[in-house]
Each structure stands twice: as C-alpha cells, then as structure tokens.
Amino acid sequence: MKIRDIGEIGLIKRISRKAKYGKSVVKGIGDDTAVLKWTKDKYLLYTCDMLVEDVHFKLPQATPYRIGHKALARNLSDIAAMGGKPKYAxxxxxxxxxxxVSFADGIYKGMSGLAKKFNLDIVGGDISRSKKLVIDVSVIGEVEKNRLTLRSGARPGDVIFITGLIGGSLKGKHLDFTPRLAEARRLVENFRISSMIDVSDGLLLDLRRVLDASSAGARIYENLIPLSAQARSFESGVSEGEDFELLFTMDKKEAGKFLRTEFAKMESGATLIGEVMNKSYGYKLIDKNGKQRKISTKGYLHF
Amino acid sequence: MKIRDIGEIGLIKRISRKAKYGKSVVKGIGDDTAVLKWTKDKYLLYTCDMLVEDVHFKLPQATPYRIGHKALARNLSDIAAMGGKPKYAxxxxxxxxxxxVSFADGIYKGMSGLAKKFNLDIVGGDISRSKKLVIDVSVIGEVEKNRLTLRSGARPGDVIFITGLIGGSLKGKHLDFTPRLAEARRLVENFRISSMIDVSDGLLLDLRRVLDASSAGARIYENLIPLSAQARSFESGVSEGEDFELLFTMDKKEAGKFLRTEFAKMESGATLIGEVMNKSYGYKLIDKNGKQRKISTKGYLHF
Structure with missing residues (x-):
C-alpha cells in the first residue's frame, strides 16, 4: 500500500493512533498546536510548519521576502487559532x-519583520543544502489556561464566524497575509470562544475538523460566506485553502454581546456564516436558492 | 556573491549579527540549543535539526527506521550537550x-523507540510532499540553571575530555548512535563542567567552536585521541563529523575528582585528549613525534 493510497489524513491518523503522551501533554496531535503544561496560569503552545518549493510556493512569483514571511506567518496563524501569543521561533x-546571498537575506528579512511586529524572538535554527528550497519553522507560544481555544469545544446552537475574506489566496494573499493574532487575542480576552481553527486547507475541510473534534454537525449559508473578489468560484473559494483566516464559534448569548460590541471594530472584519447543529444533522450548505446540500468535504490535501 | 562564497559559517554569522533578543533569551544562536528563561530553577532548551536525503543519508543504506532514529537522536545530542533532558518533540x-506506507511507519518507529527510551513526547508535526525526503525535528528540553553547560565556559588550565570513539561514523554509526544523554546528566549532576559541545562536524571544528566562544586556545595530543577502528585515517577521523560524542572541559581539580570516581563508570568511555590554553597560544596538535602543529580547522560544512 502506498502513502498516497491512505492519504495525508490517513497517515496522520495512523501515526496519532500510536501516539502515547505523558501527563504534561494537554493536547498532542490533532489541533492547531500542541498544548503543554507550563506554569500555574499558562499553557505552552508548540507548533511547526514546513514549506517546500513547488508545493507551497513557486519561484520567482514568491520572492525570498514573501517566502520568509509566509514560513513564519503560517505558524503564527496556528498560535492565533489557540488564542495564544508567540514567544520564540x-x-x-x-x-x-x-x-x-541576497536570497538568504530576503528570507531572513521576511521573517524578522514579522517577528518584530509580533514581538517574538527567532532564537536559532539549522542550515543545510538542497536543490529545492525547504523551510521548516517551529514556534513556541503561550496562552492563559482560561483563554485556550481548542477545535473540540463547538456545541449545537453555537454560531459560526469567520474573519476576513475567503478564496483566491493563491493569487497572492497566501504570501503576504497578516496572521490574525491581534483579532484572536481580542476575541479570547473579551469573549468565551467555544472553538477556533485557522483556515489553511479550505473552509469546508477546516470546519469539518472542528465538527469532528466537537462531535457536532453544522449548517452554513452560501450567501453569508465572505468570498474574496480573487476567488475563481464559490467552490474553489471554500476548498482551495491557504486563507489563514480564523473560523470560530460562540454560544448565542456571547455572540450577541460580540455583535453589539467588538464585532464592528475587528480590523479583519468578521462574518457570521452559520450555526453548529447536532451530529445527527450532518454537515450541510444552504445554497443561494435555500436548498440544503450535504457537504462532501473538499479541501487541500498534500496527497 | 553566492551563498557558497560566504559559506555555512559566514551565513550563520551574517544572520546572528542581525539577531536581537528579548530579555527572556539567555542564549540565542551560537550554542547547541537556544536557552530560554522558564521557571525559577530551570531553563528551557530549544533546538532543531534538519535531515535531507542524499546530504545526511542515502537510501537504501539508511533504512526508514535508522533515518527516523537519526533525525531525533541528533537533537537529543544537542540537548545532552547543554546538560539537559528532552521533554517534547x-x-x-x-x-x-x-x-x-511501511516507509513512513519505519521512520515513525525509529523515532518513537528513541522517544520512549529517553522519556520524551512527540506531540505533533507537519506532513508535506517532496521527491527527496526531508525531516526536520525540533525538541524542547529543560536543564537546572546551575547545570547548564555552554560552549563559552572553557578556561585556560582546564582539561579536555571526549566520550566514546571518534571517526568513521559515516560507515554506520551516524545512523544508529545513542545520544549521550545519560553520560551528560551523570557529568552535570556530579561535576562542574566548564563547557560542553556535541561533536557533529568533526572534533577539530567543534573544539574550535568551544575555543572561539570561550576566547581560549588549546593543545590536543594526537596519540590521546580515541580513534575508532572505522576511521580511515587520523585526519578524516577528526574532521569528518557525525560522531555525536560529547566534548567537555573541567578545571584540573574537578578533573581529578572525575578521574577518581565516575570516569571508569562512564558507559560510553571518556578520554582526556588535551588542555585549554590562553588564546595567545593558539590551537595546536602535538603529533606522535611530539611536534607542535597549528590546527587549521577542518570539519564538515554544508557549503
């Protein structure tokens, strides 16, 4: 059996089934970052992301600066999805x-600009040679225990929001995006966010991940989804991935408070796109004609 | 100017010159791991190492199991060099x-066997596709503040030890070696180790790194260096790298205590190979005929 036969998700499942963790591991494989016991009040967040030339970017569309930026920004998007702040990379x-040499300098500048903006330290690394460029960044972050947002907390009746616009990211945004760290902190500091994930493999697939982790269903509305003008179509916009927006849920009371207070102030914008349902309801899209359609997940998988 | 013109060391220098760190960074680029403030008594250690097919290993000599083993073991060797214990990867x-699929399983088994042996948790990761296999592992460890061993603490008069045997590692040992974590803990728990590094790029180059960090010179003796039977020659044995032995220094009084007590019990063995000198002395080898030769550093560099 080939790796491509079981697929990326199958391979991750195969590995995580075998994984056993010590007591200090709050969350291992299966969320945006690992969550580890740290201090009395805080958890440590730990994540990594690898970029491979011709898979995640192509030269020369992707300048060295943009590659460096993206390599770090993807990780920061994962830290944001946990409600946390980055500390070290x-x-x-x-x-x-x-x-x-200017190629290496550009990559470094793309990273260090972002590191400075979000107040994290790049404290080391490793250099090797390869025909194709490969960058792997790992990040340590922190989050107050009561502000941690997992994928698993969505409950029937919760409403579903997404920041920013979805789709068409491959036309350029995926190399320049600002990770939603400020928005995430604003959310977790002011509201009880029941679940959160960053949309990296497409809205449909990443919402499915939240629903699987939460044992829930959902209903989302085609005409509420904030499609970017860059998206080729609705289908591609919700499936292509690399959006790096935050998808999050709140109960209705909390959502009411959010809509009355911070909602309009979110720099990225935020849009209500649907609600969490019972697991038995399934996972459905209400299309523009009001018709219910079952969502067969489509998203970006490496194989 | 090309990257190969400034070389691996030049590139690292170029990047680390620009690096600025916050107050919580005890040590950034320039030692075996980064050292970060953590609790009252302990520092957090943070390191990564990337393996690239056809650079660090060749298929099929390197089985998936051995590749997985090596990918994690290299990081553990770095944690050992700081006197620490690994916690997460x-x-x-x-x-x-x-x-x-058995290829991926093998890599995972090679890692998880080692993780179990040294009581660390593999808490997540990232999967991507690539024609050539690339694995990057990052590890978080910890060390008691008073047991941290940096490269920078060697002082004139200190004696220099190395664990195990040096050279010929590329014939097989580099894929199967046991990181010297147990030996490192035995050393830092019982003695004042003034400096420590793991020998990954060759004894001559890695000792040079200790001397540069410590602003010191050294004299080592050709006939004291514990050459492996696998080494092709003395020259290649001290330059080829991938030994993953520990090179460490102690003052003479502490060395006396070590020689009288733990020395003979070290599982890996340990050999006294020379002494730290003033910087003005330089870096010299006393050859088999008792002649002093200046060491022009040779070691393994990626470019």
Missing part, C-alpha cells in the same frame, strides 16, 4: 548554495 | 507519496 532551512 | 516531514 526556530528556523531550519535547506537551500541551494549557488543562490545569491 | 515536533516532526516535520516531506516525503514522496509514492513510497509504501
């Missing part, structure tokens, strides 16, 4: 020594 | 989906 990079 | 992997 390590960078492993494999590159072609035949490239100009 | 993340694994990013880019692989060819056309490979058998």
């Amino acid at each position: 390590l960078v492993s990079i494999a590159l072609d020594p035949g490239k100009n | 993340l694994v990013s992997i880019a692989l060819d989906p056309g490979k058998n």
Whole structure:
C-alpha cells in the first residue's frame, strides 16, 4: 500500500493512533498546536510548519521576502487559532548554495519583520543544502489556561464566524497575509470562544475538523460566506485553502454581546456564516436558492 | 556573491549579527540549543535539526527506521550537550507519496523507540510532499540553571575530555548512535563542567567552536585521541563529523575528582585528549613525534 493510497489524513491518523503522551501533554496531535503544561496560569503552545518549493510556493512569483514571511506567518496563524501569543521561533532551512546571498537575506528579512511586529524572538535554527528550497519553522507560544481555544469545544446552537475574506489566496494573499493574532487575542480576552481553527486547507475541510473534534454537525449559508473578489468560484473559494483566516464559534448569548460590541471594530472584519447543529444533522450548505446540500468535504490535501 | 562564497559559517554569522533578543533569551544562536528563561530553577532548551536525503543519508543504506532514529537522536545530542533532558518533540516531514506506507511507519518507529527510551513526547508535526525526503525535528528540553553547560565556559588550565570513539561514523554509526544523554546528566549532576559541545562536524571544528566562544586556545595530543577502528585515517577521523560524542572541559581539580570516581563508570568511555590554553597560544596538535602543529580547522560544512 502506498502513502498516497491512505492519504495525508490517513497517515496522520495512523501515526496519532500510536501516539502515547505523558501527563504534561494537554493536547498532542490533532489541533492547531500542541498544548503543554507550563506554569500555574499558562499553557505552552508548540507548533511547526514546513514549506517546500513547488508545493507551497513557486519561484520567482514568491520572492525570498514573501517566502520568509509566509514560513513564519503560517505558524503564527496556528498560535492565533489557540488564542495564544508567540514567544520564540526556530528556523531550519535547506537551500541551494549557488543562490545569491541576497536570497538568504530576503528570507531572513521576511521573517524578522514579522517577528518584530509580533514581538517574538527567532532564537536559532539549522542550515543545510538542497536543490529545492525547504523551510521548516517551529514556534513556541503561550496562552492563559482560561483563554485556550481548542477545535473540540463547538456545541449545537453555537454560531459560526469567520474573519476576513475567503478564496483566491493563491493569487497572492497566501504570501503576504497578516496572521490574525491581534483579532484572536481580542476575541479570547473579551469573549468565551467555544472553538477556533485557522483556515489553511479550505473552509469546508477546516470546519469539518472542528465538527469532528466537537462531535457536532453544522449548517452554513452560501450567501453569508465572505468570498474574496480573487476567488475563481464559490467552490474553489471554500476548498482551495491557504486563507489563514480564523473560523470560530460562540454560544448565542456571547455572540450577541460580540455583535453589539467588538464585532464592528475587528480590523479583519468578521462574518457570521452559520450555526453548529447536532451530529445527527450532518454537515450541510444552504445554497443561494435555500436548498440544503450535504457537504462532501473538499479541501487541500498534500496527497 | 553566492551563498557558497560566504559559506555555512559566514551565513550563520551574517544572520546572528542581525539577531536581537528579548530579555527572556539567555542564549540565542551560537550554542547547541537556544536557552530560554522558564521557571525559577530551570531553563528551557530549544533546538532543531534538519535531515535531507542524499546530504545526511542515502537510501537504501539508511533504512526508514535508522533515518527516523537519526533525525531525533541528533537533537537529543544537542540537548545532552547543554546538560539537559528532552521533554517534547515536533516532526516535520516531506516525503514522496509514492513510497509504501511501511516507509513512513519505519521512520515513525525509529523515532518513537528513541522517544520512549529517553522519556520524551512527540506531540505533533507537519506532513508535506517532496521527491527527496526531508525531516526536520525540533525538541524542547529543560536543564537546572546551575547545570547548564555552554560552549563559552572553557578556561585556560582546564582539561579536555571526549566520550566514546571518534571517526568513521559515516560507515554506520551516524545512523544508529545513542545520544549521550545519560553520560551528560551523570557529568552535570556530579561535576562542574566548564563547557560542553556535541561533536557533529568533526572534533577539530567543534573544539574550535568551544575555543572561539570561550576566547581560549588549546593543545590536543594526537596519540590521546580515541580513534575508532572505522576511521580511515587520523585526519578524516577528526574532521569528518557525525560522531555525536560529547566534548567537555573541567578545571584540573574537578578533573581529578572525575578521574577518581565516575570516569571508569562512564558507559560510553571518556578520554582526556588535551588542555585549554590562553588564546595567545593558539590551537595546536602535538603529533606522535611530539611536534607542535597549528590546527587549521577542518570539519564538515554544508557549503
């Protein structure tokens, strides 16, 4: 049996089934970051993301600066999805020594600009050679215990929000996006967010992940979904991925408070797109004609 | 100017010159791991290492199990060099989906066996596709503040020890080695170790790193260096790298205590190979004929 036969999700399931954790591991494989016991009041967040040339970006559309930016920003988006703040990063990079020094400088600048903006320290890394550029960044963050937002907390009756606009990210946004750290902190500091995830593999697939983790169903509305003008179509917009927006849920009371107070102030914008249902309801889209359609998840998978 | 023109060390220097750290960073780029403030008594250690197919290993000599083992073991060797204990790891992997599932299983088994042995949790990771196999592992560890061993603490008059045997590792040991965690803990728990590093790029280059960090010189003796029977020659044995032994220094009084007590009990063995000198002395090898030779550093660099 080939790896592509069981697929990316199958491979992760296969590995995580075998994983056993010590007592200090609050959450291992299966959320946006690992969650580890740390201090009395805080958890440590720990995550990594690998970028591979010709898979996650193509040269020269992706400049070195944008590649560096994206490599770190993806991780920060994961920290945001847990309600946390980033603290430290390590960078492993494999590159072609035949490239100009300015190429390496550009990657570093793209990262360090973002690190400065979000007040985190790049404290080390590893350098190797490779024909194709590969960058893996890992990040340590922190979150107050009572502000941690997992995928698993969505409850029937909760409403579903998404920040920003969805779709068409591959036309450029995926290389320049600002991770929604400020928005995430605003949310967790002021509201009880029942679940949160960052949309990296497409809205439909990532919402499915929240529903699976929460043992719930959902109903979302085609005409509420904030499609970017860059999206080729509704279908591609909700499936293509690389949006790096936050998908989050709140109970109705909390949502009311949110809509009356912070909602209009969110820099990214935020849109109510549907509600969480019982698991038995399933996972459905209400299309523009008011017709219910079962969602067969489509999203970006590596294989 | 090309990256290969400034070389691996030049590139690291270029990046670390620009690096600025917050107050919680005890040590950033420039030691075996980053060192970060954590609790009252302990520091957090944070490191990563990337393995690239055809650079760090070749298929099929390297079985999936051995690749997985090595990918984690290299990081554990870095944690050992700081006197610490590993706690958590993340694994990013880019692989060819056309490979058998047993290939991925083997890599995982190689890692999880080692993780179990040293009581650390693999808490997450990232999967991507790539023609050539790339694995990047990052590890979080911890060390008591008073047991931290940096590269920078070697002082003139200190004696220099190395664990195990040096050279010929590429014939097989580099894929199967046991990181010297137990030895490192035995050392830091019982002695004042003035400096420590793991030998990954060759004894001569890695000792040079200790001397540079400590602003010191050194004299080592050709006939004291514990050369492996696998080494092709003395020259290659001290330069080839991938030994993953510990190189450490102690003052003479502490060394006396070590020689009288734990020395003979070290599972790996340990050998006294020379002494730390003033910086003005330089870095010299006393050859088999008693002649002093200046060491022009040779070691393994990626470019």
